[in-house]
Amino acid sequence: MVKNLKLFWAFFSNSLTRDMEFKANFIGMLFVDSVYYGSHFLFFSVIFNYVDSLLEFTKDDVTLFLIITFMMDTVYMLFIAENLGKLNRMIVKGDLDFVLMKPVNSQFFSSFRYVNSYAVVSIFLLTGLLGYASHTMGKVIPLENIVFFGYSFILGVCIFYSVDFIIASLAFWFRDFSMSGWFSHEIMKFSMRPDTIYSGFLRKTLFTIIPMALVSSVPARIFIYGPEARYLLLQTIVAICFLCAVRIIWVRGLARYESASS
Amino acid sequence: MIKRFLAKYTAVIRLTWIQALEYKANSLVGTFAIVSGVFIEYLLWKRIFLTRGISEINGFTFEDLMVYIFLSLVVGQLKSSWVTSLEMITAIREGELNKYLIRPISFFTYHFMLFIGYNSLFYLVYFFMIAGMVIFFPAWAFPSFLNIIGFLGTLIISIYLSYTVYFVMVCFAFWFGEVRALIIAYNLANMVLSGQMVPLRFFPESVLKVLQYTPLPYLVDLPVSIATGNLPIDQWGTKTLQSLFWSVAMTFLGLIVYRRGIQKYEGFGG
Numbered sequence: 001m002v003k004n005l006k007l008f009w010a011f012f013s014n015s016l017t018r019d020m021e022f023k024a025n026f027i028g029m030l031f032v033d034s035v036y037y038g039s040h041f042l043f044f045s046v047i048f049n050y051v052d053s054l055l056e057f058t059k060d061d062v063t064l065f066l067i068i069t070f071m072m073d074t075v076y077m078l079f080i081a082e083n084l085g086k087l088n089r090m091i092v093k094g095d096l097d098f099v100l101m102k103p104v105n106s107q108f109f110s111s112f113r114y115v116n117s118y119a120v121v122s123i124f125l126l127t128g129l130l131g132y133a134s135h136t137m138g139k140v141i142p143l144e145n146i147v148f149f150g151y152s153f154i155l156g157v158c159i160f161y162s163v164d165f166i167i168a169s170l171a172f173w174f175r176d177f178s179m180s181g182w183f184s185h186e187i188m189k190f191s192m193r194p195d196t197i198y199s200g201f202l203r204k205t206l207f208t209i210i211p212m213a214l215v216s217s218v219p220a221r222i223f224i225y226g227p228e229a230r231y232l233l234l235q236t237i238v239a240i241c242f243l244c245a246v247r248i249i250w251v252r253g254l255a256r257y258e259s260a261s262s
Numbered sequence: 263m264i265k266r267f268l269a270k271y272t273a274v275i276r277l278t279w280i281q282a283l284e285y286k287a288n289s290l291v292g293t294f295a296i297v298s299g300v301f302i303e304y305l306l307w308k309r310i311f312l313t314r315g316i317s318e319i320n321g322f323t324f325e326d327l328m329v330y331i332f333l334s335l336v337v338g339q340l341k342s343s344w345v346t347s348l349e350m351i352t353a354i355r356e357g358e359l360n361k362y363l364i365r366p367i368s369f370f371t372y373h374f375m376l377f378i379g380y381n382s383l384f385y386l387v388y389f390f391m392i393a394g395m396v397i398f399f400p401a402w403a404f405p406s407f408l409n410i411i412g413f414l415g416t417l418i419i420s421i422y423l424s425y426t427v428y429f430v431m432v433c434f435a436f437w438f439g440e441v442r443a444l445i446i447a448y449n450l451a452n453m454v455l456s457g458q459m460v461p462l463r464f465f466p467e468s469v470l471k472v473l474q475y476t477p478l479p480y481l482v483d484l485p486v487s488i489a490t491g492n493l494p495i496d497q498w499g500t501k502t503l504q505s506l507f508w509s510v511a512m513t514f515l516g517l518i519v520y521r522r523g524i525q526k527y528e529g530f531g532g
Contacts, residue, residue, distance in 0.1 A: 028441075028444065032443050032446045032447045035447040036450045039455070045466075046460050046464050047310065050310055050464075051309075051310045052313075054306075054310075174287070177287070190298075190302065198305060
C-alpha cells in the first residue's frame with residue numbers, strides 16, 4: 001500500500017512536469033471544463049423554466065447535484081481517464097508488455113500511470129463552488145452529511161472506475177475496442193441526470209447491475225438530504241462487487257493477452 | 263480538370279469508406295448513443311410533462327419533442343468531427359502537413375473527404391433508423407415529400423458548414439500548436455447550443471439573440487425544424503440562404519486563416 005502510494009506520488013510529479021511543459025494546454029483544459037459545466041447549467045436552466053422540481057430534486061438541489069457530478073467527473077479525469085483511454089492501444093500494439101515486466105501491480109500501473117494534473121485546479125474550484133452554492137441557497141449542511149458524503153463520493157468514484165475499467169478491458173476479448181471510451185461515455189450519461197427521472201425496472205437496474213445512479217445521485221442525496229443507511233449499504237455492496245469484478249476481469253483478460261502479436 | 267478533381271477525391275472517400283467498414287462496432291456504439299440519448303431525454307421530459315400535467319410545451323407535444331430530439335442527435339452526430347479535426351491538428355503540429363504542400367492535393371478538401379468517409383457508415387445506419395421511424399410512425403415527422411427534400415438539402419449544408427467551422431479552429435494550430443482543447447470545448451458547447459439536446463426555441467430570449475449571430479442554429483436546428491414541420495415553409499428560403507452565407511463566409515475565413523498560418527508553419531517533423 002505504502003509502496004503504491006509512493007509510486008503514485010512519483011506518477012503525479014512526473015505528470016505535473018509534463019503538463020507544465022504545455023501550459024497553454026493546461027489552461028485550455030480548464031477552459032474545456034468551464035464550457036462543459038456551463039453547457040450543463042444552461043441545459044438545466046432551460047428545463048427549470050418549464051418545471052419547478054423533478055420529484056424531490058428542486059432547482060437548487062439539481063444545481064448541487066450537477067456540481068457533485070462535475071466533481072466526480074473531475075476526480076475521474078484526474079486519476080483514471082487518461083490511463084483507461086490508452087488501455088486499448090496498449091493491448092492492440094502490445095505495449096502492455098512493458099507494464100507486465102515491471103515489478104509492480106499491473107492493474108495499478110495501467111490505471112494510475114498518468115495523472116491529469118490540471119484537474120486539481122478544477123477540483124478546488126468545484127469544492128469552493130459547492131460550498132458557495134450551498135451557502136447562497138441558504139442550505140445548512142450538517143457535518144454528518146459532509147462526512148457521509150465523502151464516504152459515498154469515494155464509493156461513487158470506485159463504481160465509476162470499475163464500470164469504465166470493465167468496458168476498457170473488453171479489448172482483451174474484442175482484440176480492438178477503440179470505441180470503448182465513447183461507449184463508456186454513453187453509459188455514464190445515465191449518471192448525469194438526477195435519479196428521480198428513473199422509475200420501475202430501469203431504476204432498479206441503475207441502482208444495481210449498471211449502477212450509474214450510485215455514481216453521483218446518491219452522494220448528492222446524502223449531501224443534500226443527509227445519510228440514508230439503505231443507500232450507503234447498497235453503494236458499499238455494489239462498489240465491493242464491482243471492484244472484485246474488475247480484478248477478475250483483469251486477471252482473465254491478461255490470460256488472453258497475446259503480447260505484441262495480439 | 264473537374265473529372266480529375268472528382269477522381270482524386272472520390273478515391274479518398276472510397277478508401278476511407280472501406281476503412282470505416284472495418285470498424286463496424288463504431289456504428290453499433292453510434293446507434294447505442296442515439297438510442298440511449300433519446301431514452302434519457304424521454305425520461306426527463308416525461309417527468310416534466312407528468313409533473314405539470316400538460317400536453318404541450320412551446321408548441322411541442324411530447325411526441326413532437328421526442329422526434330425533434332431523436333433527429334437532433336442524428337444530425338448532431340453526422341456533423342460532428344472528432345477524429346478528422348484532431349488528425350488535422352496533429353498534421354500541423356507534427357509536420358505531416360508537408361506532404362500536402364508538395365503534392366497536388368488540398369489540405370482542406372482532402373480532410374473534408376475524410377470527414378465524409380469516416381461518417382459514411384453512420385449515414386447508412388442512421389438512414390435506416392430515420393426510414394424506420396417514417397415507415398412505422400408516419401405522422402411523427404416529414405409531413406410532406408418537400409420536407410424530406412428540405413431536410414436533406416439543409417443537412418448537406420449543415421455538414422459542410424460544420425466542417426468549415428472546424429477547419430477555422432484547426433488552423434489556429436499554426437500559432438498555438440495544441441488546439442485540441444478548443445475543439446473539445448466547441449463540441450461540448452455545441453451539444454447544447456446547436457439545439458442537439460433541447461430545441462433552440464426553448465432557450466431564453468437573451469441566449470437566442472446571441473445565437474442568431476452565429477452559424478450554430480443552422481447546424482442542427484434548421485434541418486430538424488424542416489424535417490419536423492416546425493419551420494413554416496415561407497421561411498425555408500431565407501434560412502437556407504443564411505446558412506449558405508455562413509458556409510461561404512466560413513470557407514473564406516478558413517482559407518484566409520490557412521494562408522496566414524502556412525506563412526507561420528515551420529514544417530518540423532513530417
